[in-house]
Amino acid sequence: MSQNGKLATDLVQKLERDIVTGVLKPGDKLDERSLSERFGVSRTPVREALQTLAGSGLVATMPRRGTIVASITVAELIEMFEVMAELEAMCARLAARRMPRVDIENLIALSEECNGLKDHADADAYYEANVRFHEAIYAGCRNSFLERQTKNVRNRLAPYRRLQLHRPGRVKKSNNEHADILSAISNGEAETAGKLMQQHVAVQGESLNDLLAIVPRGYLEPLAS
Amino acid sequence: MSQNGKLATDLVQKLERDIVTGVLKPGDKLDERSLSERFGVSRTPVREALQTLAGSGLVATMPRRGTIVASITVAELIEMFEVMAELEAMCARLAARRMPRVDIENLIALSEECNGLKDHADADAYYEANVRFHEAIYAGCRNSFLERQTKNVRNRLAPYRRLQLHRPGRVKKSNNEHADILSAISNGEAETAGKLMQQHVAVQGESLNDLLAIVPRGYLEPLAS
DNA sequence: CCACGCAATTTTGTATACCAGAACGTCATT
DNA sequence: AATGACGTTCTGGTATACAAAATTGCGTGG
Secondary structure: OOOOOOHHHHHHHHHHHHHHOOOOOOOOEEOHHHHHHHHOOOHHHHHHHHHHHHHHOOEEEEOOOEEEEOOEOHHHHHHHHHHHHHHHHHHHHHHHHHOOHHHHHHHHHHHHHHHHHOOOOOHHHHHHHHHHHHHHHHHHOOOHHHHHHHHHHHHHHHHHHHHHOOOOOHHHHHHHHHHHHHHHHHOOOHHHHHHHHHHHHOOOOHHHHHHHHHOOOOOEOOOOO | OOOOOOHHHHHHHHHHHHHHOOOOOOOOEEOHHHHHHHHOOOHHHHHHHHHHHHHHOOEEEEOOOEEEEOOEOHHHHHHHHHHHHHHHHHHHHHHHHHOOHHHHHHHHHHHHHHHHHOOOOOHHHHHHHHHHHHHHHHHHOOOHHHHHHHHHHHHHHHHHHHHHOOOOOHHHHHHHHHHHHHHHHHOOOHHHHHHHHHHHHOOOOHHHHHHHHHOOOOOEOOOOO
């Protein structure tokens, strides 16, 4: 029917995108048959794709119970943010030491792009620019393994991180923090850049309560996992 | 034929163990048919297991070219050690802040176990005790996500880390560093514990050259990936 | 009217059969 | 003799068919 090789890989990417961008939400059921019909392939590549996604943690599959978009417990959410903050801090520290001037110029441009969108009505536009800013710093660490690892955790947190920016005032605050991080990186102040990034990403104190308050039903598992 | 459920999961664990413990070495070919015959199952669960392992990075599968135990480039090796050092440092920092007294007692016992084996003839015995010591610290960070993430990277580096201890004098030096890390954790000195752990794990300067010198052929890919 | 149990349906897990692409070897040509 | 093209064979990718388990709905009994 289709003249390709490696259908499963395509499916992985498509499903990944749908999960990260929020089309598929935590807790959504991923039925093998529906997916195979939707994509016009048999169940085999669908299953392989789901296996792969389960490996990266984006979906959870329970034996004989099917596969769902991974939803996590509150405890895991806190844990993952704690790790995320540290990974991004490491990226920032290394970027401050290693990022070439030309890439810093690009980072400045991305920062200004964020700045231009900070008063924009919908938070999603800022979110996209924000992602590009952060990814530029990942790339700046010049450690592609760290970059992949960081993106992986970021993807798994994406559904929840997206919510953060919908909180009033968060966009402006985030934007100010970007400026400080940028200048630290630009000046080669590794420790400062790392510390600022850590605080920028971490969800601590009241922020945690605020975040939990706007997480929709179904995004988090009940305590009895 | 077999009366079980979820054959693939079993295969994942078996293969994982073989890779981590060095029975299967980087570059070894994982033929689907041989594996299916060896384990008495069909190719389907074998393929699913390989998919999962590919997701966690332990094996690499090239379309139409088969799958092999992941072998990495020198650049990746350096990158992974850089990340590993930081992850373990984070574990140590958090452990210094959060590890309950009773678990610290256990950590002391594990440290003494290492100490008892430091002059032992074969480095593998020390290696196993060393693993237990480090894993106790992972657990001490009280962040199960970080623990999983750290173990995952550790597993991927296992074939190379194992080699390190075969270098003359490395065992004794490692053991001394353990003592310092232990005392920092025990005293709740988070930053010190993290810094010491970072240096303990990192492969820097001459150590890198020494490590590369004893990596067997086939463990590392040629530059043209 | 509610609860428990059985059966039917749905859905996952496994096996097998089929197809396509890549590696290797052979033969012919220069 | 060397090199390139063609074909065979082996291996991986996909589809389909079959088996087992879980959920759900219905019926019966209390």
